[in-house]
Amino acid sequence: MSNIRDVADAAGVSPATVSRVLNGKATSLVSEATRERVLDAAQSLGYHPSAAARALVAGRTDTIALATTNIHDPHYARALDVAQAIAEEFGYHLLLMPDADDTRLQSLLRERRADVIVRLRYPVDTADEVAAAVVSEEQVVIAVGPIDRQMPLSTPCACWDDREGIRAAVEHLAGLGHRRVAFLAGRPAQRKERYALEAAGADMTIVPVCIEPGSLDDVGRGAALARLALQREPGVTALLAQNDTFALGALHALREDGIAVPGQVSVVGYNDTFLAPYSCPPLTTVRTPLAECVSRSLRQVMEALSTQHGAVQPQSLQLHTELVVRASTACPPTT
Amino acid sequence: MSNIRDVADAAGVSPATVSRVLNGKATSLVSEATRERVLDAAQSLGYHPSAAARALVAGRTDTIALATTNIHDPHYARALDVAQAIAEEFGYHLLLMPDADDTRLQSLLRERRADVIVRLRYPVDTADEVAAAVVSEEQVVIAVGPIDRQMPLSTPCACWDDREGIRAAVEHLAGLGHRRVAFLAGRPAQRKERYALEAAGADMTIVPVCIEPGSLDDVGRGAALARLALQREPGVTALLAQNDTFALGALHALREDGIAVPGQVSVVGYNDTFLAPYSCPPLTTVRTPLAECVSRSLRQVMEALSTQHGAVQPQSLQLHTELVVRASTACPPTT
């Protein structure tokens, strides 16, 4: 394993010069002749600087951490793709940290394992507690997620309002004539469930349905929830799913049970994942701007980090959600 | 930001003692009284040891790197889940390295950014070139992917034989009476395509169909490939897809064009992702043991790394593929 010292010896210069050549910010500091000699030596020795040593002295790890639950959900996988692309663009590495509670994120920061943490889909207003662990001016926590109420954050933040999306879905269903709708929730006391209830007008009832976490995968849970809803709540003519994956399961269950979608029951998803247009029938769903949020906020921070020398001032960004109407919703049957 | 020295001062001991307490392998080396004092001091100072400094001196980063293309494919997302779970179990971090060519993997190793690299889905027999960069006895490259021919590797390896799966699919279709089948390939000269051709018996023709990489997502490409196949290759009664995502697109296209599956055309997927049972109709597909391969080989290496002090001897593992028959295949129409 070769050192910077080995390279220096091979090129007949000092380690400092090698470092200067390899980091080469100001090209003027070293002559063209030595630069070439150093590069040759490094090349022929197969030299790569130790990330640890560099991080230790420079205080940067060139690493972005992505903190999220549910990497298996296509919606988050998309965000991961986006983050990866940006990391690559700026020469950073991507560290994955799923199911990360605040304590683990804080130690991640303190151990200096990452310069930037993108915290996905937790309610953004709890991000400040994590950000409190920020150690240097060059460490940032970015909060990306649904927002409850506008409030000033000390960290960069990109968010959207789930109420907006839910309201659009509910109004769409109400406009079609649905009067009784079931909300297929991941677990009890979901925020979205509250939104759905609050969005329901006087002429519409929303009944939440949920199921204890078990051995089922997400699609399976969606199927189970759909069956439960139709069996337990007579008169329900539409299902509003917690996410597209649940909706996919619901579609499958209804198809198996011989219930026509959207003829007898309408189904609305959430997130507009890449599966939604290809389901059977194509899924009406609410597009949430998760990927866009990650993309914009992360890029902004990375740019600030790479040019300006010092702290990143927290910028907030709020994007809109939007209902995408496809073929899984229609008027309720006229009985 | 607090040091190990700060903690030492606060506890009235030397840094060495703090290190001993915090790494605490042999509990007998430090007295109970000082141990508690140190832990208290560390706690109240919010101390976390610097990952960089630790990595520099100890030569380990406690990091597993996952090298793969296509994180957005549900099949790889599953592998990622598995790897993450194991990393967590052993107290390691997970670094993501998509689209990594050999050069980048080698510098990853040389920079010592990871102790273990899991290299997904490249032909396993090219892994040795990457492993050649292995620097210390405690660095490992694990090769996980389809295998062409059995050959001794210098690195741990978990693989399966795509020919096995392809053959099962082809025989299934042949048994149903299909005589002309299209293979929907990702790009020209795919290995699987070769396998498909070689698996076809005398009484069956396989025509490859492919399409230049473009702006389409994978599902969209599957749809386009299906349409292309049926238009360009008359007499085709079954489609064999490169992967489940393509198959999903194919199902969608056929449904849109009013072609009955499996009545008029049969469709076979590949990989058996979580979507396969829920497609419309449920997808007949070949189950490949990617996740299982990752799980087993990675766990074995991690255990070797954590107990035995020294090199990991390369163990090879080959698992079977298996055809999962669902509802997207049937006899060809009798014209």
Added chain:
DNA sequence: TATGCTCATGAAAACGTTTACCGGAAAGCG
């Protein structure tokens, strides 16, 4: 009391970089 052993702890040397500081040579200018 001298000897030897165990046990807890401290001192100091790595690990491989980056960077602030300094010195010397070359060059421009009077």
Added chain:
DNA sequence: CGCTTTCCGGTAAACGTTTTCATGAGCATA
């Protein structure tokens, strides 16, 4: 020729750990 300026590159001090070696205390044994 002497002075200042510029440019190039070397020296050495960090960065925060882990780990080897040494030291000294306590204690048992002879």
